[in-house]
Amino acid sequence: MTINLSTANEFIARHIGPDQADEHAMLATLGFDSLEALSASVIPESIKGTSVLNLPAGQSEADALASIKAIAGKNQLCKTYIGQGYYNCHTPAPILRNLLENPAWYTAYTPYQPEISQGRLEALLNFQTLISDLSGLPIANASLLDEATAAAEAMTFCKRLSKNKSGRAFFASRHCHPQTLDVLRTRAEPLGIEVVVGDERGLSDLSPFFGALLQYPASNGDVFDYRELVERFHATHALVAVAADLLALTLLTPPGEFGADVAIGSAQRFGVPLGFGGPHAAYFATRDAFKRDMPGRLVGVSVDRHGKPALRLAMQTREQHIRREKATSNICTAQVLLANMASMYAVYHGPQGLTQIARRVHQLTAILAKGLTALGLNVEQIEFFDTLTLHTGSRTAALHAKAHARHINLRVVDDERLGVSLDETCGPSDVTALWALLAAEGQALPDVDTLTATVSSTLPPALLRQSPILSHPVFNRYHSETELMRYLRRLADKDLALDRTMIPLGSCTMKLNAASEMIPVTWAEFGNLHPFAPAEQSQGYQQLTTELEAMLCAATGYDAISLQPNAGSQGEYAGLLAIRAYHQSRGDERRDICLIPSSAHGTNPATANMAGMRVVVTACDARGNVDIEDLRAKAIEHREHLAALMITYPSTHGVFEEGIREICGIIHDNGGQVYIDGANMNAMVGLCAPGKFGGDVSHLNLHKTFCIPHGGGGPGVGPIGVKSHLTPFLPGHASLPRTQGAVCAAPFGSASILPITWMYIRMMGGEGLKRASQMAILNANYIARRLEEHYPVLYSGSNGLVAHECILDLRPLKDSSGISVDDVAKRLIDFGFHAPTMSFPVAGTLMIEPTESESKHELDRFCDAMIRIREEIRAVENGTLDKEDNPLKNAPHTAAEMVGEWTHPYSREQAVYPVESLIEGKYWPPVGRVDNVFGDRNLVCACPSIESYQEA
Structure with a gap:
């Protein structure tokens, strides 16, 4: 037997849920014999062959980690006193281990379903x-x-x-x-x-x-x-x-x-x-x-259907x-x-701990200032907290050079001044090191201990805080590691995240955030670098970002990428600013009309408004596609003022619209630019490229397609890709050569989580990324096929197939049974599932996106739950279940309800164990259905008072 001695790359199979047998079974259900045949049927003829995914084969997890470790090693970790809004700090180990590195926290979704989000809502x-x-x-x-x-x-x-x-x-x-x-x-x-x-x-x-x-x-x-x-x-x-x-x-x-x-x-x-x-x-x-x-x-306090306090996002x-x-x-x-x-x-340190840290930082700064004055340096501040500006005149450049030689970074203020900011990681030895750095040759240094005994606060007496802070019990209880660890576990146990179950949210792409991708995030070489450190100290980040930009260009077909936008919304904004600046550079200041289909994500029109554009809505046809004739008419009508079209592809309705090339052509023919929203890029990587079929700019959600976790509602990263003519108009920054304004504070936005996407692409390689897109399409079509006889699939392509997500129409059920989409979403909690996206883009529907990471077993478990729910709806329709007092209207059911008096006409077993598999692993929601109206009318958005705790 011959054994391949090269390092095996098993990551693709680890990332993609279905194995080969599952793949064949699902394809057979759909009537296809291969993924290629399915892809060929789903991707429109007009955009086939546009993919330019030219990436090497994927690396194994071990090899990829070794590669990125070498990159990280090129970053130089110096002692940094730059400040300017960024400070070194200590991440308490129990928070690092039990929160930042814990998938129960980082794989959770935005808490739009409050009953399964009480833990993160409390935090x-x-x-x-x-x-x-x-x-x-x-x-x-x-x-x-x-x-x-x-x-x-x-x-x-x-x-x-x-x-x-x-x-x-x-x-x-x-x-x-x-x-x-x-x-x-x-x-x-x-x-x-x-x-x-x-x-x-x-x-x-x-x-x-x-x-x-x-x-x-x-x-x-x-x-x-x-x-x-x-x-x-x-x-x-x-x-x-x-x-x-x-x-x-x-x-x-x-x-x-x-x-x-x-x-x-x-x-x-x-x-x-x-x-x-x-x-x-x-x-x-x-x-x-x-x-x-x-x-x-805004998180607010409401009540659930039992009158128990419950948290929710308020005033949506x-x-x-x-x-x-x-x-x-x-x-x-x-x-x-x-x-x-x-x-x-703040919970861990409490009010006394935070105040002690602040006083220590301030006292060290006061000691530093007094010593610098004794050394003859000109400290400009009299009243200060942790930051000093020194007028160093002609010595300034030499002092920075001397500091760099000693692995110290000071703030660059101007040619004659420099700045120093202290933080909680500083100690007396740092103060002495700064004196030694800034003193003239041969000067005797002050003694820290002597100055400590004599220095006093330099805060203005009239501005000293008199009011108490953090008096609520939560900030005064969990100060031991044992207590904090248990508190974090207790909160996590209240929630459903990706570590428990699939989160089938359409448009939001809740896929695996692999452990190997996450590991580099907490390395000091990436975590402890100041964004304004000298460029020679960030060679590792420069290599990482350059390589990642090239990877993303290969995936999208664009010519350049900006990684600065730190959310999808910021990417949209940066994209429209690039279009706006491009028109202005050509003397087309009048172009301010942005066409947006009626089905678009709500951020699109909000972003266009922020970018100074006027929104004109275009219609969609009965199948959910952009109404091309309405688009054409409005493009011609506004020809002299047309700036852009914002369009999501595949469509917001989960379909590869066949007319996308024609749509892009209409906009270009009338002088506009095409912004393709990259929210649904998970269906396209390796199959088609927006930069090759008509897009001028797209933002990418790295927290969707490219595996950065949602973290309970953030962080996100929303870089933009552009064609070459828009490259000069990418976001700029004081530390970047580009001339445009910045859209966020740091030159590379949320830089420390970019290693996640780098690792994902490096381990998947071109072949793996293409297979991921194909499997996302297969999984979505498998769910649509299994559920179509129970719930109508609202939109599909001309071949009856969907892209990477499908929309189930529950509106007829409201008429036949009184059961709403909310009722179905809450009943899914009893089955241990996060609901799909509700009522977007069509009210009364569920939009389901399984992603490529879910196994056939999990897909079937979800489908079985949806089918059982449909059976319960039929029981309401035929009168077997009461129209008002039924498992759907009362969902979700809590453990407390089970042990109390039972007055419902259906059994406890049907309420909480509707399928046998739940007996082995039941998720118990901590609260019943939350009253949204009560929460908005009685808004409370801070921890309940001490008195209410005492009353409880």
Whole structure:
């Protein structure tokens, strides 16, 4: 027997769920003898042969890990004091192991189904409470993407709500972080907002401004008293946003207490690694009166059908899925996984622990400043928290060079000044090392112990915090590792994530996030690098991003990629900005019409509005395809002003539209550009390429097709691919050669999770990626075929096949039985399943996407559950089950309900063990069906008060 001695690559088979026997069985069900034959029937003739997937064969997991380890080793880890919104911190080991590295947390989906999301919702409620307490404002959201984009959201928020209607400009302090100002300018320009950057201390006439952004403490280190300035802005009916450092707020008067209308910032230094810029959770807090205009998600307290407190996402009518171009924001992803890390950091340390960390950092900074002054250096700050700016004159360049030689990074301020920021990882030896670095040759260094005894706080006495923080029990109980470990386990046990069951969400692509892909994320070489470290220290990241860009170009057929957008919504936005800038470069400023099909994802029209475009909706035909004649008519009608078409492919209805080339041609013939939403790229990789069949730009959801986990609702990464003519208009950054404005704070967005996608593509190779797309299509068509006699499949191609997802029409059941799509979704919980996507893109439907990662066994388990549910609906239709008191209307059923008095006309067994397989592994939802209306009418979005805990 001959044995192949080369390293075997088993990863493709590990990633793809069905084995060969399952594949043949499913193909036989559909009437095909091979995957190639199925693909040939699904992919339209007009786009066959457009795939340009030229990638090498996949590597084994061990070989790929060795390759990326070598890349990581090219990053240099220096002691960094750059600050500027990014700080070294310690991730507590129990949070690292039990949350960040735990698939129960990182594979969970956005908590739109609250009954199976109570654990992550509680963690997010803790985050909101943390932010509300520290900011001094009553309402905080469940996180935004980063501090700079949160500031941009605050600007448009102020624009909507300010009563100074004559104000056309937004004031931004020059003491804000530079990357924040960059993103503000990018966001403001398409909306016609003038951003005025200046020194707030010299402002006289405030009447031109509808709002203002201040930094607290200032980026250069100063702590300014903004109370009088805020009052002056309010006197002109302007709103004031304050970008505030959370750690400093444990010691300083919070923005809400000196009159700020909004507080924004980053929670990064609460236990989240630097990660070369992300992902990190931003926060946004505001006044109660403004809650319905606040961007992002909001967790609220409601009750379930038994009257028990239950959590849910509140006030969903603010979201872009519903309000479309009138939405408060286009943000579809938050930074839930990172917000949960920050919340647990606060839970673990508690109020005393956080305050102690802050005091220690501040005292070390005060000692450093006193020693530097004794050495004759010019420290510009008198009142500061953790950051100093030094006027070093002609010595500046030499000091940076000297620092780099000692593996130390200082902040580059300008040619004559440098900055130093301390953090929780610093100690007395770091202070001494900085003195040694900055002292003149031969100078004797101060003694840390001597200065420690004499140094006092340099915080302004009038701004010292008087109000308590984090008094809720959750922040005062779990301070031992045992308690925190059990708390995290208890929360995870309340939820359904991908580690328990398939999550068949159409459009959201909940697929395997393989362990080998996740391993590099927590390596120090990727996690501990500052985004503004000198370029020579990030050679590993430069290789990783260059190679990943090439991989993604190969998968999409585009000529260039920007990895900066840190969410799909940001990718959409960056794509439309590129189109807008392209038209302007050709003198076509009048082009501002964006055509969007009626079936489009809600972020599309919201994004077009943000990019300064006017939305014109085009119709869809009876089969869910774009109505080409309506599109043609509107393209011709708006020919002189047509900027773009935003279209999802395969369609939002889960079908490969045969007219996609014609559609792209119509837009190009009328002077527009084609933006192809990459949400459904999981059906195309290796089979067809949007950059080759008419697309000018696409965003990619790396948290969908390319295996970055959803993390309970974020992080996401949304890079854009463009054809060569749009390459000059990709997002820029101060640290990049491109001239366009930045769309987020860091040059490569959420850089530390890019190794996940690099690993996935490297291990799958071109052949594996193509097979993944084919298997996603096979799995979806298998489910559609098994369920079509029980539920009508709403849309399919001309051959009766779907793409990678299918839509089941439940609307007839509402008429025949009174059972709604909500009832079916909640009943699936009793079977241990997350529901498919509900009522999108068509109300009263379920959109199912199984992905390639689910085995035939799991697909059959899901189909069996759906068929059994249909049998229960028939029992309602024929009167065997009561029309109102039945397992569907009462779903989901809790364990507490089982041991109480049973008054229902159906049995306990039917309620909770509708199929025999559940006896071995039953998921028990912690709450019954949540009352959405009650939660919105009685909004509570912070942890219940101590009194309510005592009453309970």
